[in-house]
Amino acid sequence: MDNMIKVGMADLNICVTPDAITTLGLGSCVGIVLYDPRKKIAGLVHVMLPDSTKIINNENKAKFADTGIDLLIKKMCDIGANSNSLIAKIAGGAQMFAFGSNSEMMRIGERNVEATKIKLKQLGIRIMAEDTGANYGRTIEFYPETGELHIKSVGKERKIL
Known part of the structure; x- marks a missing residue:
């Protein structure tokens, strides 16, 4: 792996092998990894809210599941991903407070x-x-080279999906 590209909250980015991509601290947020296995192009969006249509101040497309996924696909296709080849892996969406x-x-x-x-x-x-x-x-890390999504949580064993 060359670089670990970081994605913040309500943010998105893309990477191509040999780079990998990560986002930290997914609580109720969802990390959505989209991946073109043939081109080894991956994208990650860290969404905070489900639906941009319910929020007045919604110009940050990466914040919402509905608009963040569309924007991520566009960015991936801009660098050569095939939208028909994309697969997804998702993590997060915890109920953080009882x-x-x-x-x-x-x-x-x-x-x-x-x-x-x-x-x-x-x-x-x-x-x-x-x-x-x-x-x-x-906290998740995705490696386009292998297609593996690594999930780390405090006090739990690392999972690989």
């Missing part, structure tokens, strides 16, 4: 995962692996 209520605000992680799955299905992109839900944060 509140008694099942209010919409408290279900943000679950809603982020749902919105991600709906959007990917609409685009015909298969989710090959996921590590979502539960009540702990995750």
